[in-house]
Amino acid sequence: VTATLTAAASGYSNWSHDVGGYLGERLVARSPKELLLRWVQFGCFTPLMHAHGRFEQEAWTYDALTLRIYRDYVVLHERLLPYVRAAAATAARAGLPIVRPLMLSDPLDERGWSLADQYGYGPALWIAPVLERGAREREVSLPRGEWIDYWTGESLRGGGEILAPAPLERIPVYVRRGTILVTYPAEHVQAGLGDTPGSERPLEATLWGEPPLGGTAVRLADGTRIGWRHGRWSIPPGRDVSVAVR
Numbered sequence: 001v002t003a004t005l006t007a008a009a010s011g012y013s014n015w016s017h018d019v020g021g022y023l024g025e026r027l028v029a030r031s032p033k034e035l036l037l038r039w040v041q042f043g044c045f046t047p048l049m050h051a052h053g054r055f056e057q058e059a060w061t062y063d064a065l066t067l068r069i070y071r072d073y074v075v076l077h078e079r080l081l082p083y084v085r086a087a088a089a090t091a092a093r094a095g096l097p098i099v100r101p102l103m104l105s106d107p108l109d110e111r112g113w114s115l116a117d118q119y120g121y122g123p124a125l126w127i128a129p130v131l132e133r134g135a136r137e138r139e140v141s142l143p144r145g146e147w148i149d150y151w152t153g154e155s156l157r158g159g160g161e162i163l164a165p166a167p168l169e170r171i172p173v174y175v176r177r178g179t180i181l182v183t184y185p186a187e188h189v190q191a192g193l194g195d196t197p198g199s200e201r202p203l204e205a206t207l208w209g210e211p212p213l214g215g216t217a218v219r220l221a222d223g224t225r226i227g228w229r230h231g232r233w234s235i236p237p238g239r240d241v242s243v244a245v246r
Contacts, residue, residue: 020051047099082198124176184201
């Protein structure tokens with residue numbers, strides 16, 4: 001995780017790692033189940049997600065629970081493609097990376113200069129990977145502003161530390177209040193993405209909390225603009241977009 005933040009701060013926007021580790025545990029065994037699951041959760045929220053190793057680390061070689069959790073995060077990673085590609089377009093235009101350490105996104109927040117185990121992912125997500133063996137909770141330093149727990153919908157005020165629950169199947173993830181998160185529908189991803197052009201794929205647009213100024217909008221990498229203002233959605237004609245408010 002620290003290497004990921006260092007790469008981002010050094011100007012690398014597309015960055016990846018081997019989910020589960022390449023060399024194995026102490027060079028002699030495959031990744032333990034817990035480490036594999038925590039690693040795939042981290043991999044879900046990095047730009048390039050892939051698994052590569054010397055040992056048999058395919059999720060289906062462990063057990064049904066491992067396979068289910070692993071698959072859920074692979075699906076979520078693919079669902080986030082419209083959001084991530086929009087962040088990648090920003091990186092191409094302005095150099096702001098997809099992974100955003102706090103010291104880069106808010107340099108006036110002194111916590112960011114020593115925070116090496118959590119990060120912003122694009123403009124609207126805050127990610128706190130679980131790194132300790134056996135941990136089922138972890139401390140999260142939320143950036144300033146208002147946030148919503150991705151899993152529970154709980155509203156939280158940033159600028160301080162919270163103790164986040166982190167059962168084995170969950171990585172702490174938070175969404176900045178008032179933002180629109182655009183994803184692919186789960187059933188579309190599960191059916192296989194194939195070679196359909198991105199501009200023809202169905203989309204889901206979710207507004208996470210009412211924007212403080214009454215309106216917000218996002219622009220995707222293909223130029224699609226989706227907005228919300230005072231209870232009304234703005235969607236390009238002919239584009240298949242389902243909408244929701246959380």
